[in-house]
Amino acid sequence: MLAIYKKELKSYFTSMTGYVFIAFFLVIIGIYYVIYNMIQLYANFEYVLSSVSFIFILLVPILTMRLMAEENKQKTDQLLFTSPLPVGKIIAGKYFAVLTVFLTVMGIISLYPLILMQFGTLSLKVAYGSILGFFLLGAAYIAIGLFISALTESQVVAAVVSFVVILITALMDGIVNLLPKDKKSAWIILSIIIIVLCWLAYLMMNNLTISLSAGIIAEVVLTVFYLIKPTVFDGLVSRVFNWFSVIARFDNYTQGVLDLSSAVYFISIVFLFQFLTVQAIKKRRWS
Amino acid sequence: MIEVNNLVKRFGDHLAVDNLSFTVEKGQILGFLGPNGAGKSTTMNIVTGYISATEGSVIINGHDIFDEPEEAKKCIGYLPELPPLYQDMTVKEYLNFVADLKMVKKSEKNKMIAKIIGMTKIADVSERLIKQLSKGFKQRVGLAQAMMGFPDVLILDEPTVGLDPMQIIEIRDLIKRLSKDHTIILSSHILSEVSAVCDTVMIINKGKLIVSDTPDNLSKHIGGSNGLHLQIKGDKEKINAALSDIEEITKIDYESGAKDGIITLTAYCSEDNDIREAVFYALSDARCPILNMQSSNMSLEDIFLEVTQSKGRNKHGQGLGRRKNGPVKSNEAPSQAATDQVAALQKEQNQETESEEEN
Numbered sequence: 001m002l003a004i005y006k007k008e009l010k011s012y013f014t015s016m017t018g019y020v021f022i023a024f025f026l027v028i029i030g031i032y033y034v035i036y037n038m039i040q041l042y043a044n045f046e047y048v049l050s051s052v053s054f055i056f057i058l059l060v061p062i063l064t065m066r067l068m069a070e071e072n073k074q075k076t077d078q079l080l081f082t083s084p085l086p087v088g089k090i091i092a093g094k095y096f097a098v099l100t101v102f103l104t105v106m107g108i109i110s111l112y113p114l115i116l117m118q119f120g121t122l123s124l125k126v127a128y129g130s131i132l133g134f135f136l137l138g139a140a141y142i143a144i145g146l147f148i149s150a151l152t153e154s155q156v157v158a159a160v161v162s163f164v165v166i167l168i169t170a171l172m173d174g175i176v177n178l179l180p181k182d183k184k185s186a187w188i189i190l191s192i193i194i195i196v197l198c199w200l201a202y203l204m205m206n207n208l209t210i211s212l213s214a215g216i217i218a219e220v221v222l223t224v225f226y227l228i229k230p231t232v233f234d235g236l237v238s239r240v241f242n243w244f245s246v247i248a249r250f251d252n253y254t255q256g257v258l259d260l261s262s263a264v265y266f267i268s269i270v271f272l273f274q275f276l277t278v279q280a281i282k283k284r285r286w287s
Numbered sequence: 288m289i290e291v292n293n294l295v296k297r298f299g300d301h302l303a304v305d306n307l308s309f310t311v312e313k314g315q316i317l318g319f320l321g322p323n324g325a326g327k328s329t330t331m332n333i334v335t336g337y338i339s340a341t342e343g344s345v346i347i348n349g350h351d352i353f354d355e356p357e358e359a360k361k362c363i364g365y366l367p368e369l370p371p372l373y374q375d376m377t378v379k380e381y382l383n384f385v386a387d388l389k390m391v392k393k394s395e396k397n398k399m400i401a402k403i404i405g406m407t408k409i410a411d412v413s414e415r416l417i418k419q420l421s422k423g424f425k426q427r428v429g430l431a432q433a434m435m436g437f438p439d440v441l442i443l444d445e446p447t448v449g450l451d452p453m454q455i456i457e458i459r460d461l462i463k464r465l466s467k468d469h470t471i472i473l474s475s476h477i478l479s480e481v482s483a484v485c486d487t488v489m490i491i492n493k494g495k496l497i498v499s500d501t502p503d504n505l506s507k508h509i510g511g512s513n514g515l516h517l518q519i520k521g522d523k524e525k526i527n528a529a530l531s532d533i534e535e536i537t538k539i540d541y542e543s544g545a546k547d548g549i550i551t552l553t554a555y556c557s558e559d560n561d562i563r564e565a566v567f568y569a570l571s572d573a574r575c576p577i578l579n580m581q582s583s584n585m586s587l588e589d590i591f592l593e594v595t596q597s598k599g600r601n602k603h604g605q606g607l608g609r610r611k612n613g614p615v616k617s618n619e620a621p622s623q624a625a626t627d628q629v630a631a632l633q634k635e636q637n638q639e640t641e642s643e644e645e646n
Contacts (some may be wrong), residue, residue, distance in 0.1 A: 003387030007373075014375055079371035079432065082335045083388045084361045286339040 003083065004093030008067075009100055018101050021063050025105045028055050033112055043122040045113045046130035050254040053134070053247055056141045057166045063101065064145025065159035067094050068281075071155040081285065087278050091146070095274060098142050106135050126256040133253025136266035140246060141166055143273035149275045172245035176238045185231040187226045190236070194218045204283070288313050289334065289440060289470055294343035296329055296494075303329045304340075305494040311487075313439070316466045318485030319474035320591060327474040328368050331444050332639070334472070335365040346438055355580060360425035361390075364438040366446055370429025376549035378428055381417060382435065389436040399435070406461060407431040422449035426629060430458065443464060443473040459484050480590055492590060497556035515554045515582055521538060521575030523550055535560040549578065 007137050012018030022280060032048045071077040113127035144165060149158040179189075198215035226233060242248065249266065252259040289311040294302040304326045305485070311317045326542055331339045334345050336352045337361060345352040350359035366468045372379055382403065386396045404410050407427045412420055417428060426449050433441055447455045448461065449457040462471060475481050481488050482502040489499040498505060519526055530536060542551040556562045563580065570577055 003384060006387070007384050010380075011373075011375060036432060044329060075367065075369045076336055076371040076375070078332075078365070078367045079388070080387070082337050082360060082363065082365045084357050084390060087546060150552070285337065 001089040001093040004080070004085070004090050005097050005100075008094050008097030012097070017062065017066065021059055021101060022105055024053065025059060026108060028052055029109060029112075037112075037116055037260055040052040043116065043120055045116060045122065045256040046128040046256070048112075049134045050251070053137065054170060055248055056138060057163060057170055059158040060138070060141045060145045063098055063188070064142055064149050064162060065155045066149070067098065067146050068150035068277075069152050069155045069158045073151075073155075074103050080280075085283050088274075091150075091274055091277050091281070094271075095143065095146055095170050098146070099139060102138050102142065106131065106138075109134075123256070129256065129258045130253045133250050133259075134261070136263055137246065137250045139271040140266040140273075143270040143277075147273040147280065148278045160235045169244055169246040172241060173248050176241045176245065179237050179241065181235045181238060183226070183230050186233040186236040187198055189221065190240070191219060193240075194222065288348055289472065290346040291330075291334065291346075292344045292346075293332060294330065294345065295341045295582045296326075296333060296338075297341045303494050304333070307343075307494070307496055309489060309496070309499065311472060313469050313470050314466060315486045315487065316462065316471045316473065318481035319472065319486045319491055320476065320478065320481050320488055321474075321491035323474065324493075325491045327491060329494075330491075331365070331442050331472065332367075332472060335363050335442055336360055337365075337367075362439045364433035364435065364441045366429045366433040366441075366443045367485070370425055370432070372417045372425060372428060372432075377416055378413045378420075380402075381428065382431060383433045385432045387516075389438075389559065391436050399437070403431045403434050406434070408457065423451060423454050425456070426450060427454075430461075431436055437469070439470060441469045441471045443471065445475055446473055447475070447477070455480070468473070515556070515566065515580065517552050517554060517566070517577060517581075518577050518579035519550050519552070519570060519577055520548055521550065521570075521573070522548075525573050526550055526552075526575050528568065529569045529575065530554060530566065533562060533565045533569055535562050535565070 012021075029052055032051050033045075036042045036047050036051070037045065054115060068077075071080065081087065106184070110128070110131060113122065113124055113131075116122055116127075117124070144160075145162045148162045148165065149155075152158050152161075180186075194215055198211045198218075201214065202211040204212065246266075246269070249262040252262055289309075289312070292308050294304050294307040295302075307326075307330060309317065319330065321327050329338070329625060330556045333340045334347075334352065336345075337357050339353065345359075347359040348362045350362070352359040373384070376384065379400070383396070386400060391399055404413055407430055409424060409427050409431060412424050414630065425544050426446070430443070430446060435441065443462070447458050459480065462473065465471065466486075473484070475483075485497060485502065488502050488505060490497045527539070530539060535627065536554050537557065538555045540555075542553075554562065554566065563582075566580070567577065
């Protein structure tokens with residue numbers, strides 16, 4: 001695992017990617033820092049982080065697009081997957097390498113509140129709490145980017161898909177407000193989701209009976225629930241879609257709440273997508 | 288030691304490997320031979336654990352590649368068709384990474400890298416970026432990568448592709464030296480290479496094993512009988528009379544168009560007889576000087592074309608059957624029939640590559 005980690009980290013800094021990522025990140029944060037804290041004289045570093053969370057939409061794809069797509073394209077995955085290292089460790093090594101690049105940025109950012117301290121008082125707890133939240137948010141996005149990169153041979157496709165996925169999770173907050181809140185549309189939307197999931201399961205497993213019967217069972221359960229306890233369906237759609245709103249979880253941290261459930265949420269995303277990446281790679285080799 | 292049992296691999300409807308079984312003992316070199324798209328690379332990818340098999344088992348040094356992949360992969364060094372090189376690394380960095388990846392002990396690492404660089408003769412380029420290397424050097428770096436850690440089993444997919452003749456000989460020698468303490472499988476569509484290096488040759492076509500034997504036996508058996516190609520100065524009747532006294536000769540083919548009183552003919556006898564001396568004395572008694580005498584076993588090229596072609600016409604295993612009419616007159620080549628065969632083979636290959644691309 002250490003071999004992969006070292007190799008990945010090195011490749012970030014022998015190519016431009018690592019430097020571009022760090023520089024771009026620092027420039028954007030620097031601009032907001034100057035505007036909020038130096039010109040408008042807010043004593044809140046968390047405002048900066050809250051405003052720059054959109055940065056992940058642009059920068060995470062740059063960081064993660066290469067990870068597996070390049071290996072698939074250059075056929076160097078043949079070297080990795082015929083080595084004695086299990087797939088999980090290879091993926092973990094790669095993930096930690098990206099995380100290290102990201103941590104470099106976070107390390108530099110951690111100095112900013114201290115600089116601010118020289119000119120007045122500010123709540124360090126809130127500032128560092130929000131930096132922690134920011135880091136967890138980034139870690140979750142990087143895991144998603146890594147997963148998408150493992151699905152394709154093309155860096156461009158990986159970058160575009162990661163961009164869109166992260167954009168959707170960022171816009172989800174606004175989308176949720178537009179969704180209908182009554183019971184009937186909740187039932188319809190959930191039914192559509194079940195159909196889509198079954199179709200995906202069919203594509204992945206190529207087994208019509210399993211996916212079809214699973215879909216029918218889910219649909220029946222849903223309908224029975226709807227008939228027996230319709231109150232559950234009030235506002236269900238927005239609740240379901242809120243699960244996908246990754247950025248909204250970060251907002252708590254910027255308001256000075258050290259939200260444990262959000263931390264668990266981010267960390268489970270990391271593990272879930274690590275797991276999915278390994279499964280995707282295995283599936284490709286086993287089909 | 289490698290044991291492969293009833294290996295089957297399907298890509299959708301396409302059957303890439305069809306019930307392949309073989310065993311390679313330690314210290315042996317097995318050569319896969321077959322046209323493009325025959326399933327050589329697929330088989331190797333399965334044996335190294337890169338892709339799975341639809342059915343069958345692969346056992347490397349007692350470890351099943353599907354059940355204990357980590358243990359089995361420790362025993363394998365693999366050079367794929369396209370060497371898996373990181374273009375932005377120098378050769379040294381790359382080998383260093385591979386050594387770490389294959390868990391070579393820290394204390395032995397530098398020594399081993401230096402040794403392998405020496406064996407594959409890449410010392411001159413060891414500080415250069417891989418993307419700047421020529422194809423031949425890239426191939427050697429790929430080979431160096433496979434040798435890293437000196438695993439028991441080496442699997443080399445077309446190891447001499449892209450090398451110049453001098454380098455090919457060097458690499459062949461290297462492979463032969465390696466075979467002393469490694470089990471090696473290599474694939475090639477260059478026949479002379481296989482016959483020069485391998486202990487056993489497996490000819491594969493469309494995923495099926497067609498023939499498996501030593502290169503010598505192959506040319507003997509498939510020929511069905513020994514042939515002796517002769518150029519004799521003298522009269523046809525006199526020669527015929529002299530040769531017909533030799534009992535072992537089963538058949539004589541005369542080539543038409545004798546020039547300047549020189550008769551060209553091929554005499555056949557059964558496999559285990561040596562008629563050369565008898566022919567010499569018989570003809571010298573008849574005062575017909577022999578200008579040229581040459582045994583005309585089928586070359587591996589002929590066998591290859593023969594078995595991969597007859598596969599299409601007949602059922603499995605027919606390539607081994609002895610033909611009644613005696614062997615192909617290999618010295619008569621390039622005859623129209625042979626060129627047709629080559630053209631047909633190429634056409635078939637093209638179709639196969641196309642269908643593979645669709646997949």
